[in-house]
Structures are given as structure tokens and as C-alpha cells.
Amino acid sequence: MANMTMIQAITQAMGLxxxxxxxxxxxxxxxxxxxxxxxxxxxxxxxxxxxxxxxxPLAESSIVGSSVGLAIGGMRxxxxxxxxxxxxxxxxxxxxxxxxxxxxxxxxxHVPLVIRAPFGGGVRTPEIHSDSLExxxxxxxxxxxxxxxxxxxxxxxxxxxxxxxxxxxxxxPMRLYRSxxxxxxxxxxxxxxxxxxxxxxxxxxxxxxxxxxxxxAQAAAESALQDGISVEVIDVxxxxxxxxxxxxxxxxxxxxxxVVHEAVRSGGFGAEVAATIQEGAFLxxxxxxxxxxxxxxxxxxxxxxxxxxxxxxxxxxxxxxTVGY
Amino acid sequence: xxxxxxxxxxxxxxxxxxxxGDRSQVTDDELxxxxxxxxxxxxxxxxxxxxxxxxxxxxxxxxxGQEAAQIGxxxxxxxxxxxxxxxxxxxxxxxxxxxLYYPFLNAMGNPVSGKIPDDVNALPVQVVIAAxxxxxxxxxxxxxxxNQNRVAIPFFGDGATSQGDFHEALNLAAVVKAPVVFVCQNxxxxxxVPISRQMNxxxxxxRALAYDIEGVRVxxxxxxxxxxxLKQMVAHARSGAGPVLVEAVTYRxxxxxxxxxxxxxxxxxxxxxxxxxxxxxxxKTYLQEAGLLSEEDIQRVDExxxxxxxxxxxxxxxxxxxxxxxxxxNVYETMTDPLKKQRGQFQASLAQGGVTHG
Ligand SMILES: Cc1ncc(C[n+]2csc(CCOP(=O)(O)OP(=O)(O)O)c2C)c(N)n1
Ligand SMILES: [Mg+2]
Numbered sequence: 001m002a003n004m005t006m007i008q009a010i011t012q013a014m015g016l017x018x019x020x021x022x023x024x025x026x027x028x029x030x031x032x033x034x035x036x037x038x039x040x041x042x043x044x045x046x047x048x049x050x051x052x053x054x055x056x057p058l059a060e061s062s063i064v065g066s067s068v069g070l071a072i073g074g075m076r077x078x079x080x081x082x083x084x085x086x087x088x089x090x091x092x093x094x095x096x097x098x099x100x101x102x103x104x105x106x107x108x109x110h111v112p113l114v115i116r117a118p119f120g121g122g123v124r125t126p127e128i129h130s131d132s133l134e135x136x137x138x139x140x141x142x143x144x145x146x147x148x149x150x151x152x153x154x155x156x157x158x159x160x161x162x163x164x165x166x167x168x169x170x171x172x173p174m175r176l177y178r179s180x181x182x183x184x185x186x187x188x189x190x191x192x193x194x195x196x197x198x199x200x201x202x203x204x205x206x207x208x209x210x211x212x213x214x215x216x217a218q219a220a221a222e223s224a225l226q227d228g229i230s231v232e233v234i235d236v237x238x239x240x241x242x243x244x245x246x247x248x249x250x251x252x253x254x255x256x257x258x259v260v261h262e263a264v265r266s267g268g269f270g271a272e273v274a275a276t277i278q279e280g281a282f283l284x285x286x287x288x289x290x291x292x293x294x295x296x297x298x299x300x301x302x303x304x305x306x307x308x309x310x311x312x313x314x315x316x317x318x319x320x321x322t323v324g325y
Numbered sequence: 326x327x328x329x330x331x332x333x334x335x336x337x338x339x340x341x342x343x344x345x346g347d348r349s350q351v352t353d354d355e356l357x358x359x360x361x362x363x364x365x366x367x368x369x370x371x372x373x374x375x376x377x378x379x380x381x382x383x384x385x386x387x388x389x390g391q392e393a394a395q396i397g398x399x400x401x402x403x404x405x406x407x408x409x410x411x412x413x414x415x416x417x418x419x420x421x422x423x424x425l426y427y428p429f430l431n432a433m434g435n436p437v438s439g440k441i442p443d444d445v446n447a448l449p450v451q452v453v454i455a456a457x458x459x460x461x462x463x464x465x466x467x468x469x470x471x472n473q474n475r476v477a478i479p480f481f482g483d484g485a486t487s488q489g490d491f492h493e494a495l496n497l498a499a500v501v502k503a504p505v506v507f508v509c510q511n512x513x514x515x516x517x518v519p520i521s522r523q524m525n526x527x528x529x530x531x532r533a534l535a536y537d538i539e540g541v542r543v544x545x546x547x548x549x550x551x552x553x554x555l556k557q558m559v560a561h562a563r564s565g566a567g568p569v570l571v572e573a574v575t576y577r578x579x580x581x582x583x584x585x586x587x588x589x590x591x592x593x594x595x596x597x598x599x600x601x602x603x604x605x606x607x608x609k610t611y612l613q614e615a616g617l618l619s620e621e622d623i624q625r626v627d628e629x630x631x632x633x634x635x636x637x638x639x640x641x642x643x644x645x646x647x648x649x650x651x652x653x654x655n656v657y658e659t660m661t662d663p664l665k666k667q668r669g670q671f672q673a674s675l676a677q678g679g680v681t682h683g
Binding site: 029030032033034035037055057058059061062085086088089124125126127128129265266295296297298300301302303304305307308314317 | 517
């Protein structure tokens, strides 16, 4: 056990996987000597060499497209996209290729590929670097989308992603990289992909969040106690495949739900959560399912991003609103 | 083929300030003006670095060492021609007429830095590597279709040449004979990745062969060579003879951005050696030896640059702060109904210090 940050847990998971399995390799921009722009691959180049920790030319489509080939060919690539916003460069390789190889080949081939990418706001980045794009991939059959929110979750989910036989997009909340530490086992452990996690039990409202919004949801739940509102916080952990059962069960108990995400509102994954709740817990609902999200604009410049991002006070207002309905 | 002899480095002023070529296409006054520009931009760039270190601005991508490549190219354009910059090309933008305080505003997260003055034909800086190269093809093509006689210059780095967008742009421009002068600032590094890992070719200019277009390799730290070559290439493109690929060989003197630590990946020996090739000292030496620049001139230029930059810092710091709700603006020409509703909720929550949802 060691007390570590999320980024350290991620580095450790990759190191373990590379130690255990010679087929695992890491590729991306600046991942080698520099250890990645966030230092996620810090020390791996020294340990495993430039053949397995590969500084690629600057071309995301080539990183993902060649990873698809590497994976079909028997390797276990972990591709890093420097910031999620740059994943648009690879949309064909993900949406039309990685996701469909199994389907297209009737199972003859498959793509055990992990694409890691930092995302989300709160760190004052230039344009494009903060975008939350998980909904695109939740909308892509054949792809799994995992989003950790703590160091412990990060390591266990990444190890599962690396072992997974299908392509997994693993999204790392930038603002949680170093925001807190927790105890993480030194050894290999896996956490299930496709399983939500009850972060805090409660009886009045179900508050659903993922990634960077989990701590925000926890803070709002804590404040809500002062209003006498007992909030059950659920971390979705995987937006594709989505664990609807855990959420539906919770809402059957609480009768109310609020979904929080940083991504823009319209067409966001929150809409999927809300639809799932009304399908599965319609008769339990005491109030409409509310969403607290980013606004339907491009992620704004750093000087005003705090106004744009959902925060605990906005979540708390929604909790009060649903209870007062 | 030996690319290095096929695409010889165009140089007029060597790194010691010795004239090694023909400078007949640039006047003494132009050279003195270039000197002033180089000093101004270096002063600005270093001030930006310091401001970031003091916490007065956010992330900034310095261009020190690349001033001559940027000015030399921008100076070869006519009014009305298009400039398509990356995040590191404030030098070119300012030369083209963008206010001196824009890079500061940009790093302070003020979107006004994206609003290019009406009398300047340039796109706002953008960070997605290589995307603007294709935009420049479209702009030049539109000029051709509308008989506007405009040339477009996209600026991009050595790293950008790995992107599909770069290759697609060269190919398309060659096919439609778009008047584009592609200016690659080969500063040897893409963050931590050296060109030796970025490409297998000895030069970037030689890529022109694959598209059957003109290609040329210039000492990008030699403002005379840059300016004269670019003049020629811009004329070539404007004449309808098709696009041109220019490799401006330069060096990133500083870090990739204020968030980067180059000691992790490059030797200080290299940095020191290549710093000696930087653009300002050689022009200064040349002008001094030619009797075109006195000690007083040097001092005056330095002082004026400092004063102009301080004025720009002040303008940026005093610039009205962006109103929070203005992030709802300019998403569409006419704000959509859902956005209007969201803005209303946002404003109400600001006014009340609380929030409503629905
Ligand atoms: C599509 C895309 N991928 C990755 C990045 C992150 N990134 C920013 S600058 C850079 C290196 C660019 O190198 P180069 O093209 O040589 O330009 P330079 O920074 O040297 O001016 C990278 C990888 C980005 N901005 N856009
Ligand atoms: Mg470069």
C-alpha cells in the first residue's frame, strides 16, 4: 500500500502491466523521455526502453490507427492522446475502425486497445484542452468508456482496461490528477468495467456523477445534509457500457435523481441517465430528473471557466429543487 | 538524391553577421526597420515569460529565436494577403497589424485576442496542430475563385508536418494551384520530440517533390534570406504557378510553453550551441559593421521597445474583464432558444447568488 495521487496510480498500473506482459507498449506524443506532458509515463521509458515507450510523430490518427493494427497483430497498445480535445483527429480510426473490427470480421479479429486521454476543466488550459467528450464514445457501439475519479479506482480500472479484449477509452480527469492522495495497493488488482459505485449512501435523492464531478457531487451532498437532505452519490465509473441497474435501484429507493456532468448539456450522457431512470423507475419518481451540466457553448476561456463549470452550489440548488418539487 | 544539396540552405547573413550572399532585394532602411522589429518582439516575448512567472498571465508559448522567420515571411506579404498562424506566431501577427497587447490578453484568457482587427487578413491563433494549414488552402483557393489575387501563408511547426492535414493541404493546393506559401518553422523540436524522431527525411523542403511543387530551405534566423526568399516565393504563388513549401530552419530558444521544462529532454550544450545562431545578434553585428547602426541607435531601439512593451502590458492589464455571461455570445449568429434559456438561468443565478435549474 502506498499513499498516492491519481497520476501516480496510473503510472504504476502501466508499469505493472508492462512488467507482466511483454505485449504491452505505450505510445503517444512526448510519452518517452519527457514522461508525458502530465508525467503519466514518468520513468517508464527508463525502465522499458524506447521500443516499448514510443514517442510517436505528432499525428493522433496515426497513433490510434497504427494501434488498431498493433492490437489486431497481437500487441497490447496503450495509446496516449495528449488531451482529449485532440481526439477529434482520430474520430475515423475510433468510430469507423477500432469499434468495428470485431463486428466486421465476425469475431476473427479484435482490438485490445486502451486509449488514455486527460480531459476536463478547472486547470486553466488553452482552447480545446478542457473539453469533455465522453458522450461521443458512449454513442459508439464497440467501444468502452471508463472514467476514474480516485487514485484507487484509476489503477484498478486501468488494469481492467488493459486486460479487456475490446477497445477502451480511458478518460483521466486532469483536475484530479494531483488533487488528493489515497491508499493504493502495490499489487495488481482489477475493478470491474461497466459497474457503478455507490460513493455515499442516502435516502432522499440519487446524485449521479462521474470523473471530475464526483468530488463536486460529494461536496454538494455534504452541504445538503444541513438542509436535512440525505443524498446517495453514485459514481458511474463507466459510461459505456452503462450500469443502469445500480442507478435504477437507487432511484427506486430515493424517488429523486439529479445528474451532474461537466460536458455540455444537450445530447450529453446525462440525458441517457435520465432516460434510463424514467424507463426503470418511473413509478418511484417523485420529481423530474434534473441535470446540472456545462452550458451549450464551447468550453470558455480560462478567465471565466469557473462560471461555466458546474460546482457544488449549482448541484445543491438542484438537490433542493428536486426535494421541493 | 541528396536532399541537403538539392535543397541547399538559403543564407545571406551567416551566424557571425558576415554577408555571404546577395542582399540586393532589401534596402538599408528596411534592414534597420527589421532590426527594430526583432528587438521589439524579443522584448515582448521575454516580458511575457516573466509575467507568467509572476502569475500575471497564464500559459504562454514563447517564440524567442523565431522572430526572423516570422517577420521575414509576414513582411513578404501584401496588404490583403492571408496569414494563418499557430499559437506561437504572435510575431507574424503583430507585424501584420495585430495590437501588441494581444499576446498578453490571450495568455490572460481574454477572448478579445481572437478578434483580428478589420484591416488585417489573419485568422486567430489556434492550437490544434496543422489544422490551419488546410484553412490557408481554402483561403487561397477562394481568392483564386474570386480573382482577388491574394496569397495565403500558413505558419506551422516541424511537428505539424506529421499530421495528415499537412499532407492533404499540400496535395490539394498543388491540384487546384492555390496560391499558398506554406511556411514551416522548423525549430527542431515538437515539445520533447526532436525532428530525428518526427521524420525520416533530412529536410522538410524535400517533401515538395512528392507533390511536384516548389520547395526551398531557408536559414530562418537570417532575416535577409527569409525576406528575400519569401518575396520570391510569394510572387511565384501569386503568379498562378502553384503553391510553395518553405522550410525555415530555426531554433526554439526557450521552453515549449511556460508549462514545459526542456531540461528533461534536451542537452544544454545543444541549446547553447544553437542559441549562437539566433537572429538578432547577427543582424546587429552586420548593421554595426556596415555603419548602419550606432550605439545610440541600439540604445534608442532598446528603450523604445521596452516602452512599447510596458505600454502593451498596461493595456492588457487594464483591458475590461470579460463579462461572465459573454461566453454565450458568438456561438451562433442568432442565439438559439435553448441557449437563451440557459443564459437567462445563468444571469438569474449570478444576480441572486443562487441557481435555478429546469
Ligand atoms: C492535434 C494536436 N495534438 C497535440 C497537441 C499538443 N501539442 C501542442 S504543441 C505540440 C508540438 C508542436 O510541435 P511543432 O509542430 O513543431 O510546433 P512548435 O510547438 O515547435 O512551434 C503538441 C504535441 C496539439 N496542440 N494539437
Ligand atoms: Mg517545432
